[in-house]
Amino acid sequence: MSRARSRGAKAVGLLGEVMLTLAALVALFLVWQLWWTDVISQRGQDQILGELDQGWGALDTQSIAPPQAGDPPVIDTPEDGVVWGTLWVPDFPRERIPLAEGVDRERVLNVKGAGHYPQTALPGEVGNFSVAGHRNTYGRPFYDIASLRKGSVLVVETEKTFYIYEVTASEVVEPSDVGVIAPDPDDPSAEPSRRLLTLTACHPMYSDRERYIVHAELTSWTKREDGIPKELVGTSAAPADGGA
Numbered sequence: 001m002s003r004a005r006s007r008g009a010k011a012v013g014l015l016g017e018v019m020l021t022l023a024a025l026v027a028l029f030l031v032w033q034l035w036w037t038d039v040i041s042q043r044g045q046d047q048i049l050g051e052l053d054q055g056w057g058a059l060d061t062q063s064i065a066p067p068q069a070g071d072p073p074v075i076d077t078p079e080d081g082v083v084w085g086t087l088w089v090p091d092f093p094r095e096r097i098p099l100a101e102g103v104d105r106e107r108v109l110n111v112k113g114a115g116h117y118p119q120t121a122l123p124g125e126v127g128n129f130s131v132a133g134h135r136n137t138y139g140r141p142f143y144d145i146a147s148l149r150k151g152s153v154l155v156v157e158t159e160k161t162f163y164i165y166e167v168t169a170s171e172v173v174e175p176s177d178v179g180v181i182a183p184d185p186d187d188p189s190a191e192p193s194r195r196l197l198t199l200t201a202c203h204p205m206y207s208d209r210e211r212y213i214v215h216a217e218l219t220s221w222t223k224r225e226d227g228i229p230k231e232l233v234g235t236s237a238a239p240a241d242g243g244a
Helices: 003-056 105-109
Strands: 083-086 096-101 114-116 127-133 151-158 162-175 195-203 210-223
Touching: 003 083, 083 162, 105 114, 105 210, 151 195
Parallel strands: 096 114, 127 195
Antiparallel strands: 083 096, 083 151, 114 127, 151 162, 162 210, 195 210
């Protein structure tokens, strides 16, 4: 074999090794991005939920809290990055998600769960309480967002109150369509008159080309000290036969 052919064979062999190495690195990155970030983030979020429960005190899961009359209480605006509540979604396999203030990816969405859009309404407030969450990676709290249908229940829990919302509609929009988190998504220029909740997540799966949107409206509220709302019976908050 000539020296030129020998050098060519070595070059081809070296190129093959480089390509195999790159393929292995890509595979490792995908494992980390699509699986390991879920593992780490879910562990962290489970710890956050445990700390919230410890700080708030034990929940009476044997009592069904009666709906309250009048306007619901509204919490003070939390500091950026602080976890201040949870979102219960009985239709999700993972029923309970931490709620933090802000939608910064690195400081909130990647590590703490779902995030409240600053400048939108707070739970129970007139306007549009809007929340973002990952659909893939980093615990993927909104992985099953497309399974929500009209009538599905969403429950926001704070230290003193449960806010019960019912899904009214869903849609897919462009990322630039910020009107979906306006005080009145149906008419962004209108003065709000309803107590709404909007969830946002990337769409389609494994892409951020569009946004999947779920809208809901407040139907009732209960005091946390009175027990759980009936909408959470049968969830991990209380077994189906655990209510009084």
